[in-house]
Amino acid sequence: MFALRTLNRQAFRVPALSHFRYVSTLEGNPHIYAFPSDGASGSHILSLLPTEPVNSELAIGVTSKLPPTTDSLRENPKFLSILQEVFSKHAHEDPEAQSQAQVMVSTAGANLYTGGVLTSTNNRRSKRRTDIGDSSGGASGQGGAGSAGRGGWIHISDARRPPDYGRIAWPEDIFGSLEVDANGQFVDGHGNYQSSGTYRTVTRDGILGLSPFLREKLVQRLKELEKE
Template sequence: MIAFCALTRAAFLQRGFSTLGARLLPYPYPINFVPEPSKVSIAVTFAASPDLTTGTRKIVGWVQQQPTTDIPTIDGQYIRPQEFAENAEFWPQVDRILKKHAHEDPELQAQAAGMKSGWLNITDARNPPPPSRTGAAEDIFGSIMVEDRIIKPGSFQANWAHRPVTIYGLFQLPEYLHNKLVESLSKKDDE
């Protein structure tokens, strides 16, 4: 038996995907789809000019075109979960960005101002929950500690049940944190 704390994000991704219909909205951020030489997959990245020869740190994951399906894999930047393979090297930097910058995010600060103390979930904007409700586990990046209406810096705790792609599409960080992630991806690997 595996202890819960030893489970990784990959273990959660092995669950089956929901087949419920989803409301699909246009993706709010630029995405680059880069065909990889000698592979049938296409790399998905937020990097403006990705140099994929230096490693996979900048790749969110890979999609495969399915020519037999009626709807193309990349249709208005929508990625279907059954055609997506996550890049495990990408997620540690997302967690670092959240740990380092979540307390600076204006959206999260506004949410924290509405509560006294406790844990505030950072919810994926691709499928926001109704007001005063908790989102689905696959749509929560993690939580941050709020003390006296102020986010405690460095308090981010990752939620390993979060999925990068669901029936609602690719993950969506709050704008401030997304920009911090893109800034991180634009740096050279040795920076």
């Protein structure tokens, strides 16, 4: 009997807690993992992948505070490059972007949940950068409500701060834009995605908020790179 009790105790023994390194996710954003950094004390590496040891080249960046702030996060340029690569390939497949393109050319005007409409195709070259830098204008001046039948550009933007109806997202929230024809279809089948060059990973409204579709595509690409 004594031997049996000893065996049972041994069978249910667990490794010392010191062998484990606990990884947490950000409050309000369970898709982002925070790994304690081996560098500066109290700093964390943020990643969309739960894998440990974390690959810093695929991480979002390093922060000295949790939750991260605009002055605590050091962005990883390579991650942003991968993000833009994925968006260039898949943004037009996102159901939210497709819905936005259809609403844009309808008599109902623009659906601005994912960033709103940028401008009419005819005035793209002269007005694109001007409009993108001012989030205070109404939709009518940006190819929004009342732009039915003209086509134009729609924004793919961060979900952390959806713009009000009839407005476009702030430049720091815009990933890029897709071109839509007069029938609500993406030009050339993929929308000629263009990076905004103004996106910031962290703002006062939070950190990196992706649509479920684009987050899945980005994580899939990161996992592929992780295996290389």
